[in-house]
Amino acid sequence: MVKWTDFERATIQDIFSKIDYEVVGPAAFSRCLIVYPWTQRYFGGFGNLYNAAAITSNPKVAAHGKVVIAGLEKAVKNMDDIKTTYKDLSVLHSEKLQVDPDNFNLLADCLTIVVAGQMGAAFTPEVHAAFQKFLAVVVASLRKQYY
C-alpha cells in the first residue's frame, strides 16, 4: 500500500482545490495530443485534430480533458486505495480502448507542466515531488489490469 505523508496529502488536496478544472483538463489533454501526436490515434472519432490550433479549439478534446480531470479527482478522494478505485478504468483502457500504457506517463507529464504553469511560484520542488508521486500512483494503477 502506498504511504502518504501529511504534507503529501495536504498538497494534493490543495492542488486540486486551487486548479481550474475547466482549464487544466483541456490544456493538458490537448498538449498531449500536440506534443505526442501518436496519442491522436485513439481519438479518431474526435474530428479535426489536424494541427495545434484545431486541437485546442476542438470541443470534443476540451470535453475529454474534463473527463480525465474528473477521473483524477476520484483518485484524490480515494488516495489510500487508488488501485481499487481505478480497477474498471484500467480494464477499460487495456481491454476495450487498447491504449499503450506508456502513454499514461505522457499525459501525466503534460498535466505537471500545465499545473506548474497555473500555480507559478507555489509549485515548489516539494509540491512538485508530491504531485509527481501522486501521478506515479495514478499511472501504476491504470497499468494494473494490463497483461
Ligand code: HEM
Ligand atoms: C492520467 C491518465 C488518464 C486518466 C485519469 C484517464 C481517464 C479516463 C476516463 C475517466 C475516461 C472515461 C471512461 C468512461 O467513459 O467510463 C477515459 C476514456 C478514454 N481514455 Fe483515458 N485516461 C488517462 C489517460 C489516457 C491516455 C494517455 C489515452 C490515450 C493516449 C487515453 C485514451 C482514452 C480513450 C480513447 C477514451 C475513450 C474516449 C471516448 O471515446 O470518449 N486515456 N479516460
